[in-house]
Amino acid sequence: MKAVARLVWSYFMGSLVTRVCTFGGLVLIAVAFYVLMTQPQSGEMLWLASIGMIVFFAGSSLMPMMFGRLGGSHSIGVLPGGRLKLLLSAFVTVVIVAIPAALVTPAGYVAGNAGSFADLAKNPQYLEFTLQLAKLMFTSAVLFAGWLYLAMWFISRQRDVAGFSKGLLVMAIVIFTPARDISDLTVSLSWNLLQIAISWLVFGAGFLLWPRYKAVRARRGRDRSAAFALAPARGTAGREFDLMLGTANPWLLIAAFVVPLLIATRFAEGFLQIWLFFLTIFSTVSGAIAGEAAGRSRALWLRGNWTREDLFRQVERSFWRHNGIVLGSLILILFGIGSYAGLPVTMLAVGLPLLILGTVLSTYLGLMITRGLRWLEVLLGIGVMLTLMAVAVIAREREDLVTVFALLASLAVLALALRFTARRRWTRIDWMLCRPDRSLAVRAA
Amino acid sequence: MNSATVEASKLSKAFGSKQVLQDISFGVSPGDVIGVLGKNGAGKTTLLDLMLGFTPPTAGAIRVFGHESHSLPGNIKARVGFVPQQDELLDQLSAADQLRVIASFYPRWDSALISRLCGEWGVPLDVRIKSMSVGERQKLSILLAFGHQPELLILDEPVASLDPIARRQFLEQLLTISTDGQRAIVFSSHIVSDIERLANRIWILKEGRLDWQGDLDSLKESIVRLHIRGTGPELPAFQIPGVLNVRRDGAFATAVVRDWTPEAQEALEKGASVQVDVEALGLEEIFVELHR
Numbered sequence: 001m002k003a004v005a006r007l008v009w010s011y012f013m014g015s016l017v018t019r020v021c022t023f024g025g026l027v028l029i030a031v032a033f034y035v036l037m038t039q040p041q042s043g044e045m046l047w048l049a050s051i052g053m054i055v056f057f058a059g060s061s062l063m064p065m066m067f068g069r070l071g072g073s074h075s076i077g078v079l080p081g082g083r084l085k086l087l088l089s090a091f092v093t094v095v096i097v098a099i100p101a102a103l104v105t106p107a108g109y110v111a112g113n114a115g116s117f118a119d120l121a122k123n124p125q126y127l128e129f130t131l132q133l134a135k136l137m138f139t140s141a142v143l144f145a146g147w148l149y150l151a152m153w154f155i156s157r158q159r160d161v162a163g164f165s166k167g168l169l170v171m172a173i174v175i176f177t178p179a180r181d182i183s184d185l186t187v188s189l190s191w192n193l194l195q196i197a198i199s200w201l202v203f204g205a206g207f208l209l210w211p212r213y214k215a216v217r218a219r220r221g222r223d224r225s226a227a228f229a230l231a232p233a234r235g236t237a238g239r240e241f242d243l244m245l246g247t248a249n250p251w252l253l254i255a256a257f258v259v260p261l262l263i264a265t266r267f268a269e270g271f272l273q274i275w276l277f278f279l280t281i282f283s284t285v286s287g288a289i290a291g292e293a294a295g296r297s298r299a300l301w302l303r304g305n306w307t308r309e310d311l312f313r314q315v316e317r318s319f320w321r322h323n324g325i326v327l328g329s330l331i332l333i334l335f336g337i338g339s340y341a342g343l344p345v346t347m348l349a350v351g352l353p354l355l356i357l358g359t360v361l362s363t364y365l366g367l368m369i370t371r372g373l374r375w376l377e378v379l380l381g382i383g384v385m386l387t388l389m390a391v392a393v394i395a396r397e398r399e400d401l402v403t404v405f406a407l408l409a410s411l412a413v414l415a416l417a418l419r420f421t422a423r424r425r426w427t428r429i430d431w432m433l434c435r436p437d438r439s440l441a442v443r444a445a
Numbered sequence: 446m447n448s449a450t451v452e453a454s455k456l457s458k459a460f461g462s463k464q465v466l467q468d469i470s471f472g473v474s475p476g477d478v479i480g481v482l483g484k485n486g487a488g489k490t491t492l493l494d495l496m497l498g499f500t501p502p503t504a505g506a507i508r509v510f511g512h513e514s515h516s517l518p519g520n521i522k523a524r525v526g527f528v529p530q531q532d533e534l535l536d537q538l539s540a541a542d543q544l545r546v547i548a549s550f551y552p553r554w555d556s557a558l559i560s561r562l563c564g565e566w567g568v569p570l571d572v573r574i575k576s577m578s579v580g581e582r583q584k585l586s587i588l589l590a591f592g593h594q595p596e597l598l599i600l601d602e603p604v605a606s607l608d609p610i611a612r613r614q615f616l617e618q619l620l621t622i623s624t625d626g627q628r629a630i631v632f633s634s635h636i637v638s639d640i641e642r643l644a645n646r647i648w649i650l651k652e653g654r655l656d657w658q659g660d661l662d663s664l665k666e667s668i669v670r671l672h673i674r675g676t677g678p679e680l681p682a683f684q685i686p687g688v689l690n691v692r693r694d695g696a697f698a699t700a701v702v703r704d705w706t707p708e709a710q711e712a713l714e715k716g717a718s719v720q721v722d723v724e725a726l727g728l729e730e731i732f733v734e735l736h737r
Contacts, residue, residue, distance in 0.1 A: 006549035073533035080519035
């Protein structure tokens with residue numbers, strides 16, 4: 001248990017940012033809880049609790065990263081009980097993150113009904129309902145947080161198209177299932193508990209038994225990973241520039257979209273604005289590849305007769321060759337599946353600039369990262385995602401079209417500003433500061 | 446009760462159609478300090494991975510403290526330490542936090558030893574691992590493998606990123622650990638002088654096979670350079686058993702041979718009427734000659 005406790009402690013307290021988020025989140029939750037319990041008609045204070053819970057969740061953000069790093073390392077194989085302890089630490093973290101939801105919900109319910117906790121003791125039915133609600137919220141939060149961590153784990157552990165595809169698949173479940181449960185009123189405590197049991201059993205068994213599975217494969221002579229690694233890439237002659245940047249094969253990315261998108265479409269009935277937002281997330285994926293471009297471009301600069309300005313132009317062209325195909329496919333999906341799913345004309349009309357802007361903004365935001373990911377890029381990224389989400393959600397209402405177009409225009413202006421900033425940064429690019437070897441970069445900084 | 450730390454018999458490992466290790470048998474006992482030598486791609490890391498149970502053998506068996514290596518129970522793992530070729534540290538944590546996380550997995554942890562070594566080796570405890578230099582990260586990786594006082598310590602290229610002073614400190618510490626005769630150390634390195642200084646047994650891997658295994662002195666006695674001098678203007682024709690390479694120049698010749706014995710020398714001198722002087726080789730020369 002010592003190792004599990006130490007791991008959980010490290011997830012929340014391992015870095016300054018997570019410490020601040022953990023304490024900040026707990027303070028916000030405590031304040032909200034106090035206000036909800038003591039102030040009459042304080043139901044609106046739930047927003048403070050919600051922010052607290054999100055911040056507290058962010059405080060545990062080291063968990064998927066550390067889980068991915070340790071779980072995929074050789075060292076876990078020689079740590080006594082390594083895999084089991086790591087898995088338990090993940091489950092304990094999920095439970096801890098879900099506890100505030102169980103505490104705040106009854107308080108919010110009581111406050112929202114202009115009552116006090118003392119009233120609960122007087123009315124057994126009221127007490128029973130509140131406790132039931134708390135259990136329901138707790139189990140829903142365990143499920144939701146678990147899926148979110150899983151998505152983060154896939155993406156942090158396997159930084160390629162396959163990992164991204166798995167992450168998106170999980171995101172599809174995370175985004176659509178709660179909305180569907182709430183809409184259909186299908187959520188129940190037993191159903192939540194069943195989902196938790198099945199998902200953790202499946203994930204736990206997979207995680208614990210993975211080495212045995214690999215052993216069986218190896219015994220059957222199917223361990224071909226090394227042989228595959230030796231296989232040369234096919235069809236890349238003449239496209240070395242794109243290959244080195246990671247933009248050579250847009251079809252791989254498109255293939256990774258297909259399964260999560262089909263599943264999202266299946267789930268999306270009645271939640272078309274969420275489906276549109278989900279589609280918009282895909283358009284921002286190019287940003288992740290573009291974020292690596294500065295580090296990768298060093299080798300290109302050494303081999304080509306380019307100035308830094310020329311290099312930026314070449315990189316930009318390469319990304320647009322790649323993005324053109326990805327974006328074209330997304331637009332086809334928007335109109336193809338969107339029409340089939342009954343997306344209103346206004347949403348189809350708004351979807352087109354939304355996808356284009358998602359691609360443009362994420363690409364230039366990625367290209368702006370020439371000295372590692374810093375606060376400015378993180379804040380811009382969050383702002384852009386929230387704005388894209390807002391546009392997707394409000395696009396359904398015709399009366400809000402002015403707001404929609406105002407937001408789209410703002411995003412277009414931002415895209416121009418991002419391109420300008422990216423180009424300026426590339427003219428002064430310092431490859432010591434953007435090498436993939438981050439330790440060197442930080443030391444140099 | 447089996448006293449061997451590691452035992453392997455007829456061990457083979459293949460990845461798909463690529464045969465990496467073939468028909469290897471060996472034993473490791475307490476007190477052994479084994480240096481593993483081999484060219485790039487010879488299978489050193491695969492061999493160490495097999496010992497640690499990271500990958501199962503395609504054929505043959507390997508047992509660590511009497512257990513199949515790919516299904517080691519927790520109490521056996523607590524007796525094994527490992528330093529990987531590329532560090533597997535948690536970038537977001539400080540060195541102190543990383544040490545605490547790993548320490549929490551073991552029933553015993555020598556905090557005093559680790560604190561002392563951190564000071565001597567200059568490992569900054571309060572700095573985030575992400576901002577540590579490559580050498581500092583490597584030192585920390587080594588410390589993580591020392592803390593629980595393992596009975597079997599496996600190190601895969603542990604000194605590749607260390608400066609000469611840090612390397613010397615590390616080797617001294619390894620020597621200290623090995624002197625009690627209770628532990629076994631297996632380490633691979635391309636720095637042959639380190640292996641020569643530290644190891645009492647040598648394994649040389651060549652094309653997936655264990656081309657040599659034995660103690661260092663036997664290796665040096667076995668593989669030697671011969672300076673052969675004839676009595677006339679030209680050397681007579683002669684055959685040398687186990688010759689690795691030979692160069693003739695008039696009445697003189699030099700040859701590198703393996704499995705050399707005084708009896709073989711006597712037979713050559715009498716049979717070909719030549720005078721033979723034997724020159725001992727350093728480990729690096731032996732390694733190069735074996736791979737010519």
